[in-house]
Amino acid sequence: MTKASGNDQIPAEILRIIPPAFRLLVQEKNGLRDFPAGETILGPGKHNHEILLLLSGEASVVLRDDDGQRISVDTLGPGDVFGEIHFFTGIPWNSDSELVADEFCRALVISEQDFEQTMRTDPDFSVSLVKNLVRKVMRLDRSILKMKLRRRALQNLISQRDHIFQDFVTGNYIQKRLASRAEEFAHSDGPVIIIGETGVGKEVLAYNIFSLSHHCKEVFLKVDLLSTLDSRSADVTNESNKSEQEMTEAQIRLFFGYEEPSGDGGTKEIPGYFELSEDGTLLVRGIERLTAVTQMKLLESVATETFRRHGSMRLQKAKVRLIATTRLDPSQITLERHPLIYALLDRALTISPLRTRRKEIPELVNHYIKKYSLEIGKERPKLPKETLKALVNYSWPGNHLELATTLKRAILVAAGGIIHPHDIYFHLKKIEGSGRFNLLRFPRIRQTLTSPLFPAVLQSAATPLFCILLIMLFLGPSDPLKNPAALFSWALGWPILMIAAFLFARFWCSVCPIGTVGELAKKVFSLEKPFPVFLKHHSDFLMAGAALAVIWFEAVTDIRNSPLILALLLVTMLASAVVISMIFERQSWCLYLCGLGGMAGIFAKISMVELRADRNVCISQCVTNECFVGTSTSEGCPFGQAGPRLHSNRLCKLCASCLKNCPHGGINLNLRIPGQELWEERNSNTGTSFLVVGLIGGLFSEMGRRMPLYDWFAGFVPGPDILHFTIFFIASLIFVNLVVIAASLASSRVYRETLTENYTRFGLALLPLAFACFLAFHIYYLLNLGVQLPILVSTYLDFSVFRQLVIKVVPETTFLIQQILIWCGFAGTLVVAFKLGNGMPQENTKKMFGSVPHMLAALIFALLQIQAIWFYFFGTQ
Known part of the structure; x- marks a missing residue:
């Protein structure tokens, strides 16, 4: 701190600020003092019994929290008078408050006696002081109002968003390879960019950086530009119907707020995320979604600690710690399209995808199984080696997030305390697509x-x-x-x-x-x-x-x-x-x-x-x-x-x-x-194919009882008819299965798969034919017995009008309809067999040739069913 020696050393612009009553003090007592930036001007035990008139520079009234950190509550500028609070209020100076120079400041020091004497003898100075105090009170009221509005907006924002971070484990990769660099970034105030695929834990790493920083007790806000569900960011992320300029304007309003005329003639001020994050941390998820213009403005605001609301010319101050995440690969980042990301590449943390760190998967699996078993309230299930092998071999495009949710579902659906491979479903296809x-x-x-x-x-x-x-x-x-x-x-x-x-x-x-x-x-x-x-x-x-x-x-x-x-x-x-x-x-x-x-x-x-x-x-x-x-x-x-x-x-x-x-x-x-x-299913079961083949054989055995074949068969087997039919029923099941097995033997050699695999896949191809045969069987009763219902109702209820609803179908027409249904089912089986064969890795000729045996088997079954239907329904007519 230095002193001025006389009036000739005082610049004219400063001299104009000094009230005339105090100019003599400058000459007589050399009362000018200088304070460098950061120095405490006034505080407990410092410059007691003195009044100071600030002539140049700015200073902040700060309070200290429980951890000793300073919080600015007001700013003083040239012309403001301040001093030992006891002189004005009779109350001692609080031990947790100080006046600190924000920049180089020069002040006029006045003793309490001189100040009090001047107030009594100079009415103009007293009026000026009162006006100054009134302006400060009004400014303080406005500041309190702005703080309340900001707090209300912040509370509303937090209530609409999920800021609770889950117990997410990113494995040894972050602990061993990124921990030191993350801690280094945490202790600095500069912005950070985190690069990685979806689900690798970028937000969790961002929160860890925030937790380790000295901003940890301040606000932590997140802007999710990848989600369109939030009302505040919906306009920002809906790119399909917006021009570049419209998107930029919406993004600037989101981050920096806006001002617009209110109905009462005043100005409506809406804060943005940048202002709401003042002295805290702002996490931007999917920052690549911002336009280049918005990225430049955000980078400039972070660097200069200033911003302007949209629609306002007033420059405001806000110090914000920025952490951004992106799914872009570094090779995709360009200066023209991504200026902010490009500028932060030297402050980047890159998290590798889980598929490149397969050794960590067993540790992660054990963690999530333990965690979700406790959460769901189920006994911790066992994990066989084949299930763990399937988990390790999978590529995990959704990384840690997909692994966590997959294991949680597996615990829910697993039976018998064991997670089997079929409880893990990887091949989840996007549903609404072709067809x-x-x-x-x-x-x-x-x-x-x-x-x-x-x-x-x-x-x-x-x-x-x-x-x-x-x-x-x-x-x-x-x-x-x-x-x-x-x-x-x-x-x-x-x-x-x-x-x-x-x-x-x-x-x-x-x-x-x-x-x-x-x-x-x-x-x-x-x-x-x-x-x-x-x-x-x-x-x-x-x-x-x-x-x-x-x-x-x-x-x-x-x-x-x-x-x-x-x-x-x-x-x-x-x-x-x-x-x-x-x-x-x-x-x-x-x-x-x-x-x-x-x-x-x-x-x-x-x-x-x-x-x-x-x-x-x-x-x-x-x-x-x-x-x-x-x-x-x-x-x-x-x-x-x-x-x-x-x-x-x-x-x-x-x-x-x-x-x-x-x-x-x-x-x-x-x-x-x-x-x-049928041709998209990846988890077909042999039992399902057996059921399809068995339905064809079972229906044939029921209708075959009226065929000459059954009478010939019954002649060889003594005993009651129930025994005859049971044997015929079993023989029919064996026959149709043998036909399919023979077709599978020929087909499996072409496709180089086992007999069971081929039987399982192509047995399902017979389902359209089996359905058509059953529908043809039961359509007879609908066409020929269904007409009896109106007659029966008219008999019981004496409604003769129901008899007029009877439509009789001649046997030839019924049989024609049944044949059409069966041939339609046969065509459906051919399509499914072709699709199944076409999905194999062999060349086109072999693909076609491999499905031919099953097409021939389907033809045999269709002809047998048509003949059985004729004998069952029309053979005795």
């Missing part, structure tokens, strides 16, 4: 499926109707043509089940009264035991056995001619469903044991609709899996399928529970090419 159209684009469809009344309204209508049918089957006429319930079951029930499987996948199972009653029983009493793991893993064979048992039972009991047997079968199924539902979790009966459900599920695979989860949404946004676990108001998937794991219509009954539960809009209801699932 698909999302029906949820139509608001009416979405509104219907998400309504709490769906499918409850349909269930409440179907269940009473089922009870009425049971009563009529037990108490009605024994003649099926005179019993409305039996006639309805065979003439409408089965045909509707077949047609609905094609049009609406497995939706019938959502309406099925047997499953509905089972669920009601579960609400009364439920043990919720897990379904046996062995049976669950072999559920396809279990379902195949149940479906084939239904076909065998219908044939040996001649159930179509006995309403009583049909009633007993339905009651048995109902009782079984109730017992199984009360013992086991979710809808185990429908998924694993119901023969009718098994057939509906397998036929649903060729349906023209599907419900699927969108991979991008599931991996990037979902960590809570509401589609599987449910919510506080809605149960999860009744079949226990996590959305991304669902790959087949057989495992979905279109109840829309996942659609209602998903908070991210990640569920699609797609209209697709019929049968598309």
Whole structure:
């Protein structure tokens, strides 16, 4: 600190600031003092009993927090008077407050006695002092108002955003290779750029840098330019319909705020992220989305610690620590397009993708399994070597984030305390693509499926109707043509089940009264035991056995001619469903044991609709899996399928529970090419193919009873007819399987795969033909027995008008329709076989040649089914 020696040393502009009453003091007492930047001008025990008049420079009134850090609360400039607070208030100076020079300052020092004497003798000075104090009070009020508005905006901003960082582990890579450099950046105030792919933990590293810095007690805000869900940043990230200039303006308003005239003639001031982050840290996610102009302005503001709001000429100060993240590779960064990122490349931290650090995957897997097991409340599952090998070998395009969410879902769906490889689903395809159209684009469809009344309204209508049918089957006429319930079951029930499987996948199972009653029983009493793991893993064979048992039972009991047997079968199924539902979790009966459900599920695979989860949404946004676990108001998937794991219509009954539960809009209801699932499926099961082949053999055996072949066969086997048919039924299953196995032997040599692999893939190709044969079988009852329903209704209710609705179909027309259906199914099988062969890596000639044996097998089955249908329905006419 230095002193001025006389009046001749005082510049004229400073002399004008000094009130006339004090100019004499400058000459007599040499009262000028200089303070360099950073020096404490006034504080506890410093310059007591003195008043100072600031002549040049700026100084800040600062308070100290609990950690001793300074917080500026006011700024003083030339002409401001200040001094020992005890002189003005009688209150001692607070020990935590100081006046500090922000830059070089010169002040006039006045003793308390001289100051008090001047106030008494110079009215003009007293008035000037009062005016100065009033201006300071008004400025202080305005400052308080701005702080309150800023705090309100900040609180509103934080309430709309998720600033809680998850327990995210980035492995030894950051700990060993980036820790020292990250700590170095943390202790400096300069900006930092973090480079890495999606999911590597860039934001977590940014938060670690913030935590280690001396800004850690200040605000930490995040601007997510990669998300369009936030109202403040929606205009910034919606690039498709905006010009470069419009985007720049929107981005500047977002970061630096804006000013605009208010209704009362004043100015409306809206702070931006840069201002709200003052003295703190601003994290910008996806900074490459900013235009070059915005990047330049942001870089300039960080460097100069100044900014201007949009629509304002006033330059404001704000010191902000900037941390930015980008998914760009350094080779993609250019000075012209990315000036800010380019300027920060020497302050960059690059996180390598997980696929280049596979040795860290086992450690990460153990961490996430431990973490999510505790979080979900399940016992920590075991991880076999084959599962860990699959995890290590996968490329992990979503890096750590994808690994974490994948393991969480695996823990949720794993059974028996073991995470098997099939509990890990990697090949999650983007749903809406070639050959698909999302029906949820139509608001009416979405509104219907998400309504709490769906499918409850349909269930409440179907269940009473089922009870009425049971009563009529037990108490009605024994003649099926005179019993409305039996006639309805065979003439409408089965045909509707077949047609609905094609049009609406497995939706019938959502309406099925047997499953509905089972669920009601579960609400009364439920043990919720897990379904046996062995049976669950072999559920396809279990379902195949149940479906084939239904076909065998219908044939040996001649159930179509006995309403009583049909009633007993339905009651048995109902009782079984109730017992199984009360013992086991979710809808185990429908998924694993119901023969009718098994057939509906397998036929649903060729349906023209599907419900699927969108991979991008599931991996990037979902960590809570509401589609599987449910919510506080809605149960999860009744079949226990996590959305991304669902790959087949057989495992979905279109109840829309996942659609209602998903908070991210990640569920699609797609209209697709019929049968598309068959050639896209990557996780086909041998049991499913066996069921498809078995359905063809089972149907042939039922219709073959009226062929001369059956009479010839029965002549060799002594015993009752039930024994004859059982042997014929088994022989038919063996025959069709041998034909398919022979085709697989020839095909597998071309494609260089095992017999089992070829049988599994191409057995599914027969599904369109099997469906068409069953539909052709049941269409006869719809066309020939369905006409009896109006007659029966008119007889019971005396409504003669129903007789006018009868349309009789001649046998030739019926058989023609049946043949057309079978040949359409045969064509569908040819398409699927061709698609399956075309997906193999061999050259085109071998691709075609390899599928030919299965096409020939399908032709044999189609001809046999047509002949069997003729003998079964028309051979005795």
